[in-house]
Amino acid sequence: MNNPQTVDVLIIGAGPSGSALAIDLVRRGLDVRIVDRSPHAFDGSRAKGIQPRSLEVLEDLGALDDVLAGGDLYPKLGLHAGPLSVPWKMFPHREATPDVPYPNTWLIPQFRTDRALHARLSELGCVVEFNKALTELTQDQDTVLAKVVGADGVEGIVARYAVGADGGSSAVRKQLDIGFAGTTDESDRVLIVDASVSGLARNRWHMWPGLGGKLIAACPLPDSDMFQWMVRLTPDETPPQEIGAIIDRIHSHTRNRHIQLHEIHWKSVFRPNIRLAKHYGRGRVFLVGDAAHVHTPAGAQGLNTGIQDGYNLGWKLGQVLAGADPALLGTYEAERQPIAAGVLGLSTEKWGGIAKLDPSSMKRGKDEQQLALTYYGGPLAPADGDSSTLHVGDRAPDAQLLGADGAETRLFNLFQGPHFTAIAYGPGAARDLELLDWPTTGAQLKRLTVGPAAGDGRAFSDHRNTLQSAYGLTGDTLLLIRPDGYIGHIATRDFRTTTQAAVRAMTP
Secondary structure, eight states: OOOOOOEEEEEEOOSHHHHHHHHHHHTTTOOEEEEOSSSSSOOOOOSOEEOHHHHHHHHHHTOHHHHHHTOEEOOEEEEEETTEEEEEOSSOOOOOOSSOSOOSOEEOOHHHHHHHHHHHHHHTTOOOBOSOEEEEEEEOSSOEEEEEEETTEEEEEEEEEEEEOOOTTOHHHHHHTOOEEEEEOTTOOEEEEEEEEESSOTTEEEEEEOGGGOEEEEEEOTTSSEEEEEEEOOTTOOOOOSHHHHHHHHHHHHOOTTOEEEEEEEEEEEOOEEEEESOSEETTEEEOGGGTEEOOSTTSOHHHHHHHHHHHHHHHHHHHHTTOOTHHHHHHHHHHHHHHHHHHHHHHHHHHHHHTTOGGGGOOOHHHHTSSOBOTTSTTSOTTOBOSSOBTTBBOOOOEEEETTSOEEEHHHHHOSSSEEEEEESHHHHHHHHHOOOOSSSSOEEEEEESSOOSSSSEEEOTTSHHHHHHTOOSOEEEEEOTTSBEEEEESSSHHHHHHHHHHTTOO
């Protein structure tokens, strides 16, 4: 085995959660390696819905353009009952607003999401190392040693921290001996098939429900001739494997022999695992995504929750590596585990409703969009800071501001990057923001003043009152926004003193 150089962070697993985390860490200037046991990037459509909050995350990480180019809005459902097809609006279409720039769930096969993230990671100078499987993981007080096996044999990788992003059967979680409580229903299986199809309109997400929870669904995948098919199997049914048998299974259920499958690109049998890790890490090793929580596919929650796991953990790892109190890493589990528990309940309820042919289970709304998720009341968001509309720990909304040069800009454009942002609304808050101490190491602070002041290049006016409205501002206010786009502090008095106390918990 080699005598390895120590890297800052090793990530095991290059799906959406691991790749998003890698992007966030690399853009902070950290030395990162990301390995995956698969021989190449994932080929299937599996998790195909990107929620509005995740679109905002992907914009900050620099991967949004590719994701938007590779997808589309969801079509209406087409509910088939005999010869009839009833259109059903599963996703209410919403127009963008100043505070929510991406209000609609985005339909994109997972393989395109993965490739968009990998392309962004490559732009930053980090490449996924495929065909490297974890065989052993040990740690001491200062480092983690991972043994991986690949085409060149066994390699030892030493890292200051490691992250398991290696899916529901996570080797990292098993090495850490962390419990994964929940259920797996072996009798409830779904055959998922990506196939080139003719004889079926592409302007609908087709569903053929049946009694006893029987269901076949076919969702068109954008910019292709493919549909993602979901065939709910009976408890004792052997999943059809060959294309002819799959076509026969579809014809027997749908009674539509015009449907033809011409090529199968990927297939898998899914069992609804509903599980949550007892802990999100141990020592210097953490879990993100499916390694920490697995869901039913209903509501498009798993991939999105995993991406946001990485987004929460990334800035905290960066801060601790820069000298912040390691206790900051304890807030990762404290903030993210309750979110996953809530998402598990939501997706499980939706999945059960589909089996009962409950129309409400097919509706999607604000609960699925993840815009209202909050860390309020958690270790970094004590329940004593709020405005008239927002709490500390809430998502920081977007807004339209006018710069001193007369150019309009989005607040999210000013947030973009690995820094914290402080917004001083009004002259009193602006004076204290100038005096706010900020450490020279770790994530830096972008200071924005909003109000009548102008002329220093940092001054903006809330010319349409979109900031005032979204943030519930009624007077001078100093806002501290975390690097992951959540509100770290709201001060309406004692601006400098109270903000400085909040800063200390999150910085070196």
